[in-house]
Amino acid sequence: MTEPNSLIDPREFQARIEALVGAGEFDQVFQLIETLPDDDRPLLLSRLGTELHQALLSAPDPRAAAELLHSLPEAQAIELLDDIPASVAADLLEELPQNEQADLVGELSQPVAAAILLEMDDPSAASRIRSLAAYEDDQAGGIMHGEFVAVTQDESVGQVIEYLRANAGTFNDYDVQYVYVTDRARRLRGVLRLRDLLLAEATRPVRELMIADPFSVTDRTDLNDLHDIFLEHDFLGIPVVGASGELTGVVGRAAVEEALGDRTADDFLKTQGIIREELRTMPLVVRSRRRLAWLSINIGLNVVAASVIAFYQETLSQVIALAVFLPIISDMSGCSGNQAVAVSMRELSLGLVDPRELLRVLWKEASVGLINGVVLGLLIALVAMLWQGNAWLGLVVGGAMMLNTLIAVSLGGCLPLAMRRFGMDPALASGPILTTVTDMCGFLLVLSFASAAIERLV
Amino acid sequence: MTEPNSLIDPREFQARIEALVGAGEFDQVFQLIETLPDDDRPLLLSRLGTELHQALLSAPDPRAAAELLHSLPEAQAIELLDDIPASVAADLLEELPQNEQADLVGELSQPVAAAILLEMDDPSAASRIRSLAAYEDDQAGGIMHGEFVAVTQDESVGQVIEYLRANAGTFNDYDVQYVYVTDRARRLRGVLRLRDLLLAEATRPVRELMIADPFSVTDRTDLNDLHDIFLEHDFLGIPVVGASGELTGVVGRAAVEEALGDRTADDFLKTQGIIREELRTMPLVVRSRRRLAWLSINIGLNVVAASVIAFYQETLSQVIALAVFLPIISDMSGCSGNQAVAVSMRELSLGLVDPRELLRVLWKEASVGLINGVVLGLLIALVAMLWQGNAWLGLVVGGAMMLNTLIAVSLGGCLPLAMRRFGMDPALASGPILTTVTDMCGFLLVLSFASAAIERLV
Numbered sequence: 067m068t069e070p071n072s073l074i075d076p077r078e079f080q081a082r083i084e085a086l087v088g089a090g091e092f093d094q095v096f097q098l099i100e101t102l103p104d105d106d107r108p109l110l111l112s113r114l115g116t117e118l119h120q121a122l123l124s125a126p127d128p129r130a131a132a133e134l135l136h137s138l139p140e141a142q143a144i145e146l147l148d149d150i151p152a153s154v155a156a157d158l159l160e161e162l163p164q165n166e167q168a169d170l171v172g173e174l175s176q177p178v179a180a181a182i183l184l185e186m187d188d189p190s191a192a193s194r195i196r197s198l199a200a201y202e203d204d205q206a207g208g209i210m211h212g213e214f215v216a217v218t219q220d221e222s223v224g225q226v227i228e229y230l231r232a233n234a235g236t237f238n239d240y241d242v243q244y245v246y247v248t249d250r251a252r253r254l255r256g257v258l259r260l261r262d263l264l265l266a267e268a269t270r271p272v273r274e275l276m277i278a279d280p281f282s283v284t285d286r287t288d289l290n291d292l293h294d295i296f297l298e299h300d301f302l303g304i305p306v307v308g309a310s311g312e313l314t315g316v317v318g319r320a321a322v323e324e325a326l327g328d329r330t331a332d333d334f335l336k337t338q339g340i341i342r343e344e345l346r347t348m349p350l351v352v353r354s355r356r357r358l359a360w361l362s363i364n365i366g367l368n369v370v371a372a373s374v375i376a377f378y379q380e381t382l383s384q385v386i387a388l389a390v391f392l393p394i395i396s397d398m399s400g401c402s403g404n405q406a407v408a409v410s411m412r413e414l415s416l417g418l419v420d421p422r423e424l425l426r427v428l429w430k431e432a433s434v435g436l437i438n439g440v441v442l443g444l445l446i447a448l449v450a451m452l453w454q455g456n457a458w459l460g461l462v463v464g465g466a467m468m469l470n471t472l473i474a475v476s477l478g479g480c481l482p483l484a485m486r487r488f489g490m491d492p493a494l495a496s497g498p499i500l501t502t503v504t505d506m507c508g509f510l511l512v513l514s515f516a517s518a519a520i521e522r523l524v
Numbered sequence: 525m526t527e528p529n530s531l532i533d534p535r536e537f538q539a540r541i542e543a544l545v546g547a548g549e550f551d552q553v554f555q556l557i558e559t560l561p562d563d564d565r566p567l568l569l570s571r572l573g574t575e576l577h578q579a580l581l582s583a584p585d586p587r588a589a590a591e592l593l594h595s596l597p598e599a600q601a602i603e604l605l606d607d608i609p610a611s612v613a614a615d616l617l618e619e620l621p622q623n624e625q626a627d628l629v630g631e632l633s634q635p636v637a638a639a640i641l642l643e644m645d646d647p648s649a650a651s652r653i654r655s656l657a658a659y660e661d662d663q664a665g666g667i668m669h670g671e672f673v674a675v676t677q678d679e680s681v682g683q684v685i686e687y688l689r690a691n692a693g694t695f696n697d698y699d700v701q702y703v704y705v706t707d708r709a710r711r712l713r714g715v716l717r718l719r720d721l722l723l724a725e726a727t728r729p730v731r732e733l734m735i736a737d738p739f740s741v742t743d744r745t746d747l748n749d750l751h752d753i754f755l756e757h758d759f760l761g762i763p764v765v766g767a768s769g770e771l772t773g774v775v776g777r778a779a780v781e782e783a784l785g786d787r788t789a790d791d792f793l794k795t796q797g798i799i800r801e802e803l804r805t806m807p808l809v810v811r812s813r814r815r816l817a818w819l820s821i822n823i824g825l826n827v828v829a830a831s832v833i834a835f836y837q838e839t840l841s842q843v844i845a846l847a848v849f850l851p852i853i854s855d856m857s858g859c860s861g862n863q864a865v866a867v868s869m870r871e872l873s874l875g876l877v878d879p880r881e882l883l884r885v886l887w888k889e890a891s892v893g894l895i896n897g898v899v900l901g902l903l904i905a906l907v908a909m910l911w912q913g914n915a916w917l918g919l920v921v922g923g924a925m926m927l928n929t930l931i932a933v934s935l936g937g938c939l940p941l942a943m944r945r946f947g948m949d950p951a952l953a954s955g956p957i958l959t960t961v962t963d964m965c966g967f968l969l970v971l972s973f974a975s976a977a978i979e980r981l982v
Binding site for chain 2: 104107108112137231234260263264265290302318319320322323324326327331333338340343344346347350354357361368369371375376379382383386388390392393394396397398400401402404407408412413415416418426427430433438441446449501505
């Protein structure tokens, strides 16, 4: 990541757009946007502010407005669609590809989505979008696109080329990689590559030329499986069929990679306590409230964990030096455990571990936890001994650190698998569960060891 | 992510492969691998163990062995290439596409890479791979592929089709989306879409048909910029030109999405203390050592931060209840600060913030930090008061929590921008710097407030 070399000040850009909108010069606004450098565009457009966004989306030319909508971060686009009249939103959406329409509609609240779909000019397109929006983001149906070229198997190469020529205007907007061949019931029968068409004689029937019984997936195929398929095969796109074998869409390699990247990014944000995507252009109260929801759970868990300390006030008051080591033990077991969580989440997403392999992961992590626990335990024991000149304090603190690292690493490795197995989201809850358990264990270990050895410590 | 439905036991699969390798039946091994379900393949292949991997990679048929190498996680493939003789590694690599060869060679240690390149049959291919391997993973040169179809601008449509037909065998392996048109010095002059060729008359010169002065990027174009370009334009691939305008490769949409996803995944691992990718198939000592490198830095920082507590032992011994709140303050400022770090990293990667906008982010975060600090401060003050029945303890602990949340959130938001600006990796160091500073501040705030109010607390 290099530093973007933006020369345009966001406020200045906003002022220019504001002046043009005030004068009703929407054409000039969209021309100006068109000429922005590609790498300045996301920042500048996202900063225009809600009022200007609303004004631009209601501009006379829905094409240009849709282009703007497409360039905004999705979270911002959703908010805007929520705010503008349903009829305006419907006009805008109709200018986008169906899969993007479905993505946005799927993120809107139920009543807003229903109102927008009602306003659409073409009821059959609206019903298609409704069914696309019902798919999950990690299913083939949720990432496929519906803009493909299909012909029936009885046609000849010449007829297909004629068909492509006649519809060149429409197909220009498509990513045409393959021509799909179906029977009359729209069931997928074969695939033609454009280059095969290019090299074949016009009179040959496509039935002879096509790759018959082509590889396909169903609309419910999982994102991980799609990734494995693209890893294994050189396809650019895979046809998606519905329950009765009818061709319903095409899922492209880039769309799968993009969906995986989005999921990784979402997981990352979730582990850090950002549960719903946040942009700094959002209102302060929304940003604060979303973060607080997560923080207030964590403060509760923290109080529970730290309450262990309260039971050992007697010990603590006799050996006040222990208070220095409690936060260290708590923090370090978080670090050690989160490493194991991260490795498990990575292996799960790469399909390198099965959620049922808890014992294998436990074994693999316990051995790392033991070694690292011994090293960290020795380090902290050394610190304690050098500082207080008491070998027993080193033994107490070092022993607790060793055992707690072993616990944290073993638990951290297993938690994501266990959560996946029970249908929970490992990104969301692994961290808080891990730190609560290891904090409690850590405090308990240090303070109970200290109580047991109290005569050597005072 | 759904649970994979693996029916094949990894040990059983390993035993079957072992028996076949023992009998020298390599063909059967590769046939068996070929028939694995796509979603079981990564797990089963990665678990075969180093000995079997080495035996298979040295199999008589380098094509099949290369296929296996391609299916393994990259970190595992690198280890294996490191272990097998350079001549065997060279034979294997030569079966892979050049960009994959370059990716692997770029990850190997310098002497191993040099030895393998020396063993390659074609010195010009070796030199090309050496230059590809020198690109960073986040540059166009590092993700482009070199398998494209190029013709000169003087040829006719018929000649181009003839050329494609004559080389159909080679081009079959390529993702042919576009035919690139160059002048005699190999400088890029235009682009032909396959469908345009399909629909044009054979006698027309490509010069008339091509999109002249096509969109291109240089080999040094940054990954973020590539992403912005693909977001803005409907291209499937973009030609990459070198310093003097010569066509050197093509970067595809899917490759950009994949590289972005990889970077997000790497960033995620780094923030959790996994600096170099770890697989549980790696030797224990490697896994343990890599994690320890990170942990030992953190334990040092933790000791420094906690040493603040040592200066206030007098205060602590008088109000031992404070020891319960120290780990809570430390943990919660980590949580609050990491939320802000995550939002900044996300906005940076989406190009929604410029690293120079420190003041804007400081303002946006300080306001969230203030609100959330007040709420968390009130919550923890309530806990302290209810527990100890002392309003002054609530004031001390709550006030410290409030101020420290404000500090943590403000610092967390700004750190990634500052690190990016000074060319450091925000994923790597934001977390440790954040927690060290906020731990110190938190301990200092609680304990100095307590010292000031000591007469009200005892």
